[in-house]
Amino acid sequence: MLNERAQILLKTLVERYIHEGQPVGSRALSKFSGLDLSPATIRNVMADLEEMGLVASPHTSAGRVPTPKGYRLFVDTLLVVKTLDKVELNHLENHLHPDNPSRLINVASQLLSDLTRFAGVVVTPKRKGAVFRYIEFMALSEKRILLIIVTPEGDVQNRIIFTNTPYSQSDLIEAGNFINQHYAGCTLDEIRGRVNTELKQLRGEMISLMSAAIEAGGDAINESSEAVVLAGERNLLQIDDLSDNLISLKKLFELFERKTKLLQLLELSRQAHGVKIFIGGESDVSSLEEFSVVTAPYEIEGEIVGTVGVIGPRRMAYERVIPIVDITAKLLSSSLSQH
Template structure:
């Protein structure tokens, strides 16, 4: 626990570093903290904060900058959230009016980037009633089968099915042909409802295979239907400090390209109540070590269906970005529920 003097000095240091982007020295702390302290006293407090891992001294300067741990304490205990300006709120309300879901999600991502000058990110709602174009089975071994599903959009999903009964390749071709002939263009949920009454003419073991395929196929297509929409990633190029390495940005952009790890991180906030903040290494992914991610879940008719967020440097104006993410999530929820 920090005493009041140390809290004020840490708060001042973080705020000055966010504002100026330069290591903060004793003179600035004395000027902006409002405390009547000697430079020697301030240096002693800074030494204590450094020993606690809350600040650090870059080798190029006598001043100090906050660590990820220092930012965390600042956000959790010292931050004063600012309300959105009226023009920002009206801009969000005007852009996030009820429309089709894909337009709303893209608009939300663009607005988050536009208002924060960082990368805006939205996880889209999972599509229900997924349709397939065709299904194919391929034998991997006697009781391991590769299920290949192609959607109307051309997406290909694979799942491995483990079966109790061995199937020959001719059996698998027969099963695939039957499903494609009778059910192509139907949703997997529709097939699931019809399969019990319409497969009586097939052998029981073939019915078992098809049931397994529909279950696995439903999981595969539903998982693939969740998409990460990014906007403004290039703006992060303008946020690097001299003390930060371009290598960290390259890692982040590689993560953007794959999106799987990013989706896993954003999934964590789906179960959060309100805004969730990941600072640096708290995300358990090296690509985020120099960055912070601020997220909030959004709803449709009372059920959480996705996540909105902002990815930016650890040196960001948290008091402003947090309410932007929070309000965007709430407005998106309201618009989606009005459709």
């Protein structure tokens, strides 16, 4: 437990370090803390905080910097979250609009990156069953058909089906309308089980087309499950704290490529109510020891289906990033639930 004086000095130190990126000395703490303390008193408090593992002294400076433990205490007990700027809020509301569901996931990831200047990430975890909202067929040639599948989340997947039978565009429209009318919202496994009994009313070649669509559609939707949509990874190359640490950046970009560990971390966020923050080694992902991850779950009609988040340096403006992530998750939930 810290007394009030120590809390104010730690809060001031973290805020100054986040703002300036330089170790914070006694003079700056005296100036910005609002406390009437002697330099000797401040140094004694800093020594206590260092002994507790909340701050550290770089060898090249007399000032101190927060440790991951110090950031954690700051975020949990001392942070004052800012209200999102009205311009930024309008920007989010205008772009996360339900009129364009097929692009919402990609747009959300890009918006998180644009507003924070870090990496934005949106995850759609694996669904319990491959469900589609509607299906459309488009003739590419006599025996090549483009299958377009739209999921309830607005994801669009395309697959090419090769057939032995030529189909007219009117045949394809008829098949698409039949599937959408009778099976939209069902899992493709459920549809597969009903095909033999319910499609007998159709011509044999139409049954063949629909069976091919069900198989291709199931593959397409399952492949898109647990997709990690990243945006703005290159922003991290421009951050001073990180640009000199090529080893950490290399590990992070390898994590982005593999994605499995990142998915496991973000899966934990689905179990949280609201924003969850992982600072450095708290994530148990070695590639993220120099980074922080701010996440929030999003939902469709009350059911949590995925996660949005921001990956950046530990020295990030948490008071600003937290509301951006939180509001993005809420707006995404609202827009997707309208479909």
